[in-house]
Amino acid sequence: MSERIIPISMPKWGLSMQEGKVNRWLVSTGDPIQVETEVVEVESDKIAGVIEAAHAGLLRRQVAKEGDVLPVGALLGVITESEIAESEIEAFVNDFQSRFVPGKTEEDQAALAPEFVTVNGRRISYLRRGETGNPVLLIHGFGGDKNNWLFNHEALAATHTVYALDLPGHGDSDKNIDDPTFSGFAKVLLGFADALKLKEFHLVGHSFGGGISLSTALESPERIKSVTVLSSVGLGEEIDAEYLRGFAAANSRKELKDLVRRLFANEELVTRRLVDDLLRFKRLDGVRSALEAILSVLLEGDRQRIVLSHDIERLSMPIRTIWGEKDRIIPASHATAMGKGVHILPNAGHSVQMEAANEVNRLLSF
Amino acid sequence: MARKISFKQAINEAIAQEMGRDETVIAMGEDNVGGMGSDGEKDAWGGVLGVTKGLYGKYGDRIMDTPISESAFIGAAIGAAVCGLRPVAELMFVDFMGVCFDQIFNQAAKFRYMFGGKAVTPVVIRTMIGAGFRAAAQHSQCLYSLFTHIPGLKCVIPSSPYDAKGLLIQSIRDNDPVIFFEHKLLYGLEAEVPEESYAIPFGEANVIREGDDVTIVAIGRMVHVAQQAADDLAKEGIQAEVIDPRTTSPLDEDTILDSVANTGRLVVVDESHPRCNVGTDIAALVGQKAFGDLKAPVTIVSAPHVPVPFSDALEDLYIPSPARVKAVTKEVLEYSK
Numbered sequence: 001m002s003e004r005i006i007p008i009s010m011p012k013w014g015l016s017m018q019e020g021k022v023n024r025w026l027v028s029t030g031d032p033i034q035v036e037t038e039v040v041e042v043e044s045d046k047i048a049g050v051i052e053a054a055h056a057g058l059l060r061r062q063v064a065k066e067g068d069v070l071p072v073g074a075l076l077g078v079i080t081e082s083e084i085a086e087s088e089i090e091a092f093v094n095d096f097q098s099r100f101v102p103g104k105t106e107e108d109q110a111a112l113a114p115e116f117v118t119v120n121g122r123r124i125s126y127l128r129r130g131e132t133g134n135p136v137l138l139i140h141g142f143g144g145d146k147n148n149w150l151f152n153h154e155a156l157a158a159t160h161t162v163y164a165l166d167l168p169g170h171g172d173s174d175k176n177i178d179d180p181t182f183s184g185f186a187k188v189l190l191g192f193a194d195a196l197k198l199k200e201f202h203l204v205g206h207s208f209g210g211g212i213s214l215s216t217a218l219e220s221p222e223r224i225k226s227v228t229v230l231s232s233v234g235l236g237e238e239i240d241a242e243y244l245r246g247f248a249a250a251n252s253r254k255e256l257k258d259l260v261r262r263l264f265a266n267e268e269l270v271t272r273r274l275v276d277d278l279l280r281f282k283r284l285d286g287v288r289s290a291l292e293a294i295l296s297v298l299l300e301g302d303r304q305r306i307v308l309s310h311d312i313e314r315l316s317m318p319i320r321t322i323w324g325e326k327d328r329i330i331p332a333s334h335a336t337a338m339g340k341g342v343h344i345l346p347n348a349g350h351s352v353q354m355e356a357a358n359e360v361n362r363l364l365s366f
Numbered sequence: 367m368a369r370k371i372s373f374k375q376a377i378n379e380a381i382a383q384e385m386g387r388d389e390t391v392i393a394m395g396e397d398n399v400g401g402m403g404s405d406g407e408k409d410a411w412g413g414v415l416g417v418t419k420g421l422y423g424k425y426g427d428r429i430m431d432t433p434i435s436e437s438a439f440i441g442a443a444i445g446a447a448v449c450g451l452r453p454v455a456e457l458m459f460v461d462f463m464g465v466c467f468d469q470i471f472n473q474a475a476k477f478r479y480m481f482g483g484k485a486v487t488p489v490v491i492r493t494m495i496g497a498g499f500r501a502a503a504q505h506s507q508c509l510y511s512l513f514t515h516i517p518g519l520k521c522v523i524p525s526s527p528y529d530a531k532g533l534l535i536q537s538i539r540d541n542d543p544v545i546f547f548e549h550k551l552l553y554g555l556e557a558e559v560p561e562e563s564y565a566i567p568f569g570e571a572n573v574i575r576e577g578d579d580v581t582i583v584a585i586g587r588m589v590h591v592a593q594q595a596a597d598d599l600a601k602e603g604i605q606a607e608v609i610d611p612r613t614t615s616p617l618d619e620d621t622i623l624d625s626v627a628n629t630g631r632l633v634v635v636d637e638s639h640p641r642c643n644v645g646t647d648i649a650a651l652v653g654q655k656a657f658g659d660l661k662a663p664v665t666i667v668s669a670p671h672v673p674v675p676f677s678d679a680l681e682d683l684y685i686p687s688p689a690r691v692k693a694v695t696k697e698v699l700e701y702s703k
Contacts, residue, residue, distance in 0.1 A: 272573075283565060
């Protein structure tokens, strides 16, 4: 395969994605593109995202039409340097299409399957991607799960061994939580790292997972290489307590949909499937009491009970803070409490790692 | 990734998990273990189609075989419920329910009311419904409309493995008598079902598919028929919203009314006999509460007012088909005053 012809293919965002829909092309055929130019918007049954160019050149062909539904790995378009002849591109496309087999082999599927590890008698589900570099742990927020990193996990795995786990009370992990405090969850993270024999590691935590990550760093600073928090709790008192309580209590699609919209600057991103999956999670035995236990620790009235800003000054490892400017759950002004290493991303809400996935992935270098 | 199991396995798993969680849960029915008087091969049957197979091995005498005497064992289950157990009784085919109507209609359904709220009757009666099994007129009816008519009973009609498990768990935990209708043609249907326990609340319709052109409300197996029709209509640019009420008592009126307020058109698909069925009930609801929203008459697709035929050809004709739902929906869309 010529390296001067670069295919753009259908990405795989999250475990369940088998196919995606080409929503719209953001550049026209023949247009010059730079590295990181947004080329095409794709939608899985859960969420829409944008594919950026990994190489500079020209968009020579839009193989997929807007509205096409194509399997993961399918050819969407072709980027080349300018001097390549049309006939060569034609040959490349024909060759790609003749070789392309949609669907994964069972072996590939097994490699993608989440695994379980027992930590203090509790089953913790996690997904590991990547084989090289220092381990990175991705910690989701309140009511989230390991799939919250669907746009980030694979990208980080190119250079690191990346673990996305389900906190107790969440995802496929056991639902009982005996200690719902930051420090209780920090013990789970350290136990998880012990069980997988990870001596030192980087932590990336979103929202409630940010508070847990900082708390873990305070608990065991010698093991934590760096901490990245995104739209994190624990950095100020303001928080949308109505959202948190509403999420814990909601048990219909309508209630949940209205709430989950607040997580995004662009509410269109909230699909039926995303809400349905959350509803399925929320119906599981033990979830409601787990969420309520966390809230009893997290909130004091309508404000955050624990602010870690003062303690964090003790930490000497690199700390990075990423926030969506349009965060409606925790105001982006809390990022300033962190001083250096702060990145506020415009046009993104609370779920910044989903809404500004490509920017976040660029910031996540270790 | 999430595991797939069948509708039948989902029901088995719901009973097994609830028996594991709560020792007051018991199960009973004809051949639910191994058939009366059998020993050794006690777990041979698991009910006429094997839904409860394996439970005897796990829970022993908490699952019981009963004589072919519906009034006796349904009465026993209701009595046990009043006395503190949570029985899950299987009454093979809904068509046989007539012999124990007094126990259900006049006893179980009335206890909470007659005793001023001091008595509860947490019994579940599981029963098979539906045509298409070549089982003739006395084993093929739907009949959920009869039970929906009675205050004091809750009526649950799942259409998918996920719903079957979550709704049955809710049925067992509920303190009122629940009639749980299982369409026998759905038993083999496979889908993703969580291994953990979960309960789906009653009275919450599931919007299977969103659309702005017409609302199709369908019940039980008809949800799949409506979905097929909606997929076919989509190829012609018509977007139908498909709603599965999941429970007919309580009925989620809001989801239906909200949808009709948006589309202005309603088709109801109900496999049961056409007079006084759930379809007519939903049509009346929309006629009374959403008349101003309607752009076309409410239309019901149901079976004809005849017993379910034994002839294969006639039985196929009897059951509402995707083609019929599609044709009727198009008529509704083309209607002009």
